[in-house]
Amino acid sequence: MPILEVRELEAGYGPIQALHRVSITVEEGELVAIIGANGAGKTTLLMAISGIVPARGGAVLFRGQKITGRQPHEVVRLGIGHSPEGRRIFPRLTVRENLELGGFAQVDRGQVGRDIDEACGLFPILGDRMGQLGGTLSGGEQQMLALGRALVGRPRLLLLDEPSLGLAPLVVAKIFEVIAGLSARGIAVVLVEQNARAALRLAARGYVLETGRITLTGSGSSLAADPRIRDAYLGE
Amino acid sequence: MPRPATAVDVATGLPARAGVLAWLRERWEIVALAVLALAPLVVPALGGALGGQMTTLFIYCILALGLNVMVGYTGLVHLGIAAFFGIGAYLMAILTVPMYPFQIGWLAAAVVSVLLTAGIGLALGAPTLRLRGDYLAIVTLGFGEVVKVTLRNLEQITGGMKGLNPVPPPGAGVKVAGIDLGLAFAIDPRWFYYLSLLALAGVVVAMRRLEHSRLGRAWVAVREDELAASAMGISATRVKLSAFAMSSAVAGLAGCLYAGSLSTTADPNAYDFNRSIMVLCAVILGGLGSIPGTLLGVAILVGFDTVLAPWADSLIQQMNINPLGSSLLSFSGWRLAIFGLALVLVMRYRPEGLVPSRRLAAELREAHP
Numbered sequence: 073m074p075i076l077e078v079r080e081l082e083a084g085y086g087p088i089q090a091l092h093r094v095s096i097t098v099e100e101g102e103l104v105a106i107i108g109a110n111g112a113g114k115t116t117l118l119m120a121i122s123g124i125v126p127a128r129g130g131a132v133l134f135r136g137q138k139i140t141g142r143q144p145h146e147v148v149r150l151g152i153g154h155s156p157e158g159r160r161i162f163p164r165l166t167v168r169e170n171l172e173l174g175g176f177a178q179v180d181r182g183q184v185g186r187d188i189d190e191a192c193g194l195f196p197i198l199g200d201r202m203g204q205l206g207g208t209l210s211g212g213e214q215q216m217l218a219l220g221r222a223l224v225g226r227p228r229l230l231l232l233d234e235p236s237l238g239l240a241p242l243v244v245a246k247i248f249e250v251i252a253g254l255s256a257r258g259i260a261v262v263l264v265e266q267n268a269r270a271a272l273r274l275a276a277r278g279y280v281l282e283t284g285r286i287t288l289t290g291s292g293s294s295l296a297a298d299p300r301i302r303d304a305y306l307g308e
Numbered sequence: 309m310p311r312p313a314t315a316v317d318v319a320t321g322l323p324a325r326a327g328v329l330a331w332l333r334e335r336w337e338i339v340a341l342a343v344l345a346l347a348p349l350v351v352p353a354l355g356g357a358l359g360g361q362m363t364t365l366f367i368y369c370i371l372a373l374g375l376n377v378m379v380g381y382t383g384l385v386h387l388g389i390a391a392f393f394g395i396g397a398y399l400m401a402i403l404t405v406p407m408y409p410f411q412i413g414w415l416a417a418a419v420v421s422v423l424l425t426a427g428i429g430l431a432l433g434a435p436t437l438r439l440r441g442d443y444l445a446i447v448t449l450g451f452g453e454v455v456k457v458t459l460r461n462l463e464q465i466t467g468g469m470k471g472l473n474p475v476p477p478p479g480a481g482v483k484v485a486g487i488d489l490g491l492a493f494a495i496d497p498r499w500f501y502y503l504s505l506l507a508l509a510g511v512v513v514a515m516r517r518l519e520h521s522r523l524g525r526a527w528v529a530v531r532e533d534e535l536a537a538s539a540m541g542i543s544a545t546r547v548k549l550s551a552f553a554m555s556s557a558v559a560g561l562a563g564c565l566y567a568g569s570l571s572t573t574a575d576p577n578a579y580d581f582n583r584s585i586m587v588l589c590a591v592i593l594g595g596l597g598s599i600p601g602t603l604l605g606v607a608i609l610v611g612f613d614t615v616l617a618p619w620a621d622s623l624i625q626q627m628n629i630n631p632l633g634s635s636l637l638s639f640s641g642w643r644l645a646i647f648g649l650a651l652v653l654v655m656r657y658r659p660e661g662l663v664p665s666r667r668l669a670a671e672l673r674e675a676h677p
Contacts, residue, residue: 124535148541160536162529173529176522177541225541 073136075100075229075260076121082129083120090116092284093130096262098229103254103261105275105292107268107305113284114264115157118231121262122154123147134229149177153227157234157264159218163207167198170206170217174224184224191220194250212243219250229260236267248274268305272296280305336600337512344505348498359497360569365610366504367565370511372587372606373599374558377515379588380597380665381524382551383531384437385445387584388452392556394459394579396425396563401472401573402465414478418564422557429556430549437548452584459576466576473572478503500569507565511558515599518554527551528597586613589647593654595661604663609647617643 076098083091090113098104106114119125121132123144132140139147148154162170171191175184192199195216201209206217215235222230232251236244244267252274254261265271272278272292280288280301288295295301332339344362348354354362375389403410403417412420436447459466466472477499479489493499518524526547529537534544567573590609595601620639624630635641654662 122539124538143543144538145541145543148539154539156535156539160533160539162532162536164532165525165528169525173525173537173540173542176526176529221540 074098075102075135076262077133077136078117078121078130079133080130081117081120081127081132083116083125083127085116085125089128090125090284091120094281094284094286095130096279096286096289098260098262100228101255101258101260102277103251103263103275105268105271105278106262106264106281107266107271107278107295107301108281109305110266111283112281114281115233116284117281118154118156118233118262118264121147122152122231124154145177148225151226151228153222153225153230155218155222155230155232155235157237159211159214161206161209161214161217161221163205165206166203167206167209167217168202170221171198171224174221175226177225183226187224187226188220191223194223194253195220195246212239212246215239215243215247219247223259227259229262230254231262231264233264234266235263236265236270244270268301269296272301333600337509340603341505341509345502348501354501355496355498357497359501361614363497363500363504363569364566364614365607366501366508367562367569368587368590368610369508369603369606370504370565371559371562372590372594372602373511373515374555374562375587376591376597376599376602377518377527377558378551378555379591380602381519381527381531382548384548384551385441386448386555387445387581387588388448388450388455389555389559389587390579390581390583391452391455392425392429392559393563393566393583394455394573394576395428395556396421396560397567397573397579398459398466398472398563399424399560400564400567401475404475405472406474407467407472414476414480414568418561418568421564422560425560425563426553426557429552433549433552437545437552449581449584452579452581456576456580459579467573469575471573471575472567475567475571475573477571478568494571500565504565504569507561511561512599512603519599523547523550589651593651593661595664598661598663598665601661601663601665605661608662612647613643 074097076096078094078096080093080095081091082089082093094113094117096104096106106117108114116125120127123139123142123146127140130140131138134147134150134152137150139150144154162173165173168188171188172184175187178184178187197213198217198220201213206214209217219232219235222232235247235251239247248270251261251263255276263271263275272295275292278290278292278295279286280295288298288300290298296306348359351358353359371389371393374392375386378384378386399421400417402408403412403420404414405411410417432447432451436444439447460468462468477490477493479493482489526537526542529540529542530544530547537547538544586609587606590605591602592605593608594603594605617640624637624639630637
């Protein structure tokens with residue numbers, strides 16, 4: 073059974089339909105990339121999965137259980153982490169408080185402490201910045217914090233929205249390295265990226281989203297080799 | 309983001325403070341409590357009218373700390389806190405005055421009133437917390453006016469403009485070492501001084517603990533970024549409702565003490581819009597989300613109203629500047645103008661408040677370099 077199954081999902085804002093019968097599946101521990109141009113509906117897809125944007129049709133199944141129509145905080149508690157676009161860390165809370173909020177749904181405080189230590193193992197800089205306010209971090213550090221915060225929630229499935237946006241190449245490499253390692257820890261990932269080349273290199277499979285519709289799908293390497301993709305998204 | 313090249317406190321990202329100020333900031337509540345607890349032993353005036361004024365000051369401090377939960381921690385605009393103050397006071401009166409059959413005793417009445425006020429807060433919050441910003445402000449403002457007018461017009465229940473009285477003092481009929489406690493409360497204002505100081509200390513301790521609790525973090529997370537908070541598994545609706553209930557409960561407690569210390573609910577105008585705004589101004593002036601700031605804000609505003617203004621008026625009268633009694637030449641006539649000007653100046657030069665919470669200070673310094 074796939075960990076996530078999105079069936080003919082429809083979603084939108086007011087009169088604008090952003091997703092048209094979108095279907096994707098993600099297996100346990102699999103890294104799946106969603107690529108597409110600005111406004112294709114990538115962010116809406118993630119928000120519809122986590123319940124922030126209500127679905128207008130179709131269904132989202134998490135480990136075989138229908139989760140469409142649930143509140144976002146309930147979806148998180150089922151084990152779906154969502155690291156939204158633009159990082160959305162809490163600027164006036166310290167790094168430690170940000171990380172602790174990642175484990176808000178976790179009742180066992182000792183476990184949260186261990187998970188925070190683990191996040192700091194992945195991103196040592198967070199350990200050094202523990203007492204600093206989130207808003208005083210650099211963009212790259214904020215992205216590391218957002219990723220670390222999402223991991224403290226112990227997700228089975230992680231929705232990552234543009235983790236490389238606006239970051240220096242060195243930082244991007246570090247972030248992608250950690251994302252690539254998540255599969256080994258049994259965490260499935262849906263990665264939404266503008267940086268299609270890097271995303272397809274990491275991903276086992278990929279989907280191409282164009283104006284709210286899935287137009288292509290395949291393994292990461294086959295998509296990266298597809299002339300239509302090379303032309304439209306890889307700039308070759 | 310540019311930062312000044314001065315010494316910066318790693319924990320807060322703010323410039324480090326040294327010496328006495330830092331120590332005071334850490335230990336202010338113990339110093340203040342000690343001074344206030346010992347004051348009645350050395351200041352005889354506290355056995356008179358001043359004692360009553362200080363009691364009122366403590367009660368407003370409790371009220372402002374209650375409002376601070378909603379406005380400061382959770383970032384929800386509330387323009388009708390006085391209504392919950394009034395509801396607490398009237399519930400207290402209904403449960404204790406001889407006109408009603410309940411008369412369940414002071415402490416029990418206080419507990420029941422606080423719980424009921426919290427419940428009324430929930431009942432108002434549940435349908436309205438989906439509203440944001442201005443709309444929530446309008447609802448709370450309207451609720452405040454509705455409560456005031458209702459209290460005035462439901463004469464059969466609330467006594468109309470006369471209010472409900474007499475609210476008996478706590479411990480009426482209880483004798484400790486041959487002294488009737490109720491009588492002691494009735495004749496010596498220092499008893500209520502200590503009771504309200506005790507309640508205030510309790511509320512300060514509770515707020516301190518709440519700030520660092522799971523719920524307190526959730527309040528701040530929702531204020532900072534509702535979407536990110538829900539991505540953490542926080543139910544924004546539930547968290548806001550809890551803030552509404554907590555604010556209402558603490559305001560209700562302040563109302564109980566108010567009715568108790570005056571031994572009457574006073575007339576419904578005591579719970580009008582002006583009172584809500586006065587308390588809101590105190591919180592903003594002192595520093596949103598800051599416990600010491602809120603207390604200082606109340607001390608300044610209430611002190612201005614009840615101590616400075618009457619003193620300046622009598623001074624003007626003594627100097628015989630104003631023989632015709634023109635309001636243009638009295639201090640009280642200019643009271644609100646001075647008050648407004650002071651607020652404008654604070655907002656211009658110190659928008660984070662006089663004793664800011666570290667979080668808000670950080671935010672506002674970015675916006676106003």
